[in-house]
Amino acid sequence: MGFTGIFLILFLIVHVSLNACIWANDGGEMFNKGAHFMGANLVPRILEVGLFIGLILHIIQGYMLTLQNKKARGIGYAVNYKEGSKWYSRSMAILGTLILIFLVSHLSHFWLPNRSQQGLSLGNEIDLYDRMRTTFSGHDIATILTILIYVLGCGALGFHLAHGFQSAFKTFGINNKRYHQMLSGIGFVFSIIVCTAFAMMPLSFHFGWIN
Numbered sequence: 789m790g791f792t793g794i795f796l797i798l799f800l801i802v803h804v805s806l807n808a809c810i811w812a813n814d815g816g817e818m819f820n821k822g823a824h825f826m827g828a829n830l831v832p833r834i835l836e837v838g839l840f841i842g843l844i845l846h847i848i849q850g851y852m853l854t855l856q857n858k859k860a861r862g863i864g865y866a867v868n869y870k871e872g873s874k875w876y877s878r879s880m881a882i883l884g885t886l887i888l889i890f891l892v893s894h895l896s897h898f899w900l901p902n903r904s905q906q907g908l909s910l911g912n913e914i915d916l917y918d919r920m921r922t923t924f925s926g927h928d929i930a931t932i933l934t935i936l937i938y939v940l941g942c943g944a945l946g947f948h949l950a951h952g953f954q955s956a957f958k959t960f961g962i963n964n965k966r967y968h969q970m971l972s973g974i975g976f977v978f979s980i981i982v983c984t985a986f987a988m989m990p991l992s993f994h995f996g997w998i999n
């Protein structure tokens with residue numbers, strides 16, 4: 789879980805950085821250049837296959853671990869074990885499920901139409917900036933619901949990462965008191981920055997903060 793988790797964190801860093809180009813306020817030129825690079829080159833397209841394998845493995849491992857933990861402890865604890873842990877560290881499967889629901893909706897908005905147009909070819913992408921604008925800028929109920937799913941999905945991702953970040957490093961044995969505190973702090977700040985930036989993207993289109 790630690791290995792696939794760190795791989796997915798690296799993907800999120802690339803994803804949020806590339807998407808942040810929408811705030812260049814240049815009508816999407818910089819963003820679409822970056823998106824075109826990712827869609828038109830063999831290396832990122834091969835990495836994409838690795839990304840989906842990593843994502844599926846992470847989901848399967850997560851559910852299996854949750855089941856194992858449940859089985860290992862059939863009855864409750866005599867003392868209040870909740871005192872020493874945060875609610876989100878005990879809710880990783882629920883948060884992960886919320887992220888999965890968001891991802892299904894998210895991939896159907898951008899990735900699926902783009903790859904359906906491209907097929908196996910390199911290049912020939914749709915205008916992803918324009919697709920974002922049309923997805924998020926309406927004021928009808930469907931658009932508001934979509935934005936709500938995105939903002940809630942980003943919130944769930946934030947809490948999932950706040951625990952998952954330090955937990956991934958723990959898996960590799962980086963686990964003394966000093967490192968634990970440091971990694972928890974870095975993980976917390978990382979989660980806030982990444983997830984706030986992601987959540988601001990649909991909101992920026994919706995409220996016309998970018999053009």
Ligand code: HEM
Binds near residue numbers: 920
């Ligand atoms: C909330 C703001 C977000 C926006 C506006 C956004 C936008 C996009 C766009 C435009 C693509 C490109 C599709 C393509 O290249 O065909 C994409 C792909 C993707 N996004 Fe997001 N994204 C957001 C957040 C997230 C989050 C939070 C996650 C993960 C939890 C995520 C996971 C993915 C995945 C897995 C892909 C497919 C990657 C690929 O192989 O190209 N996205 N997103």
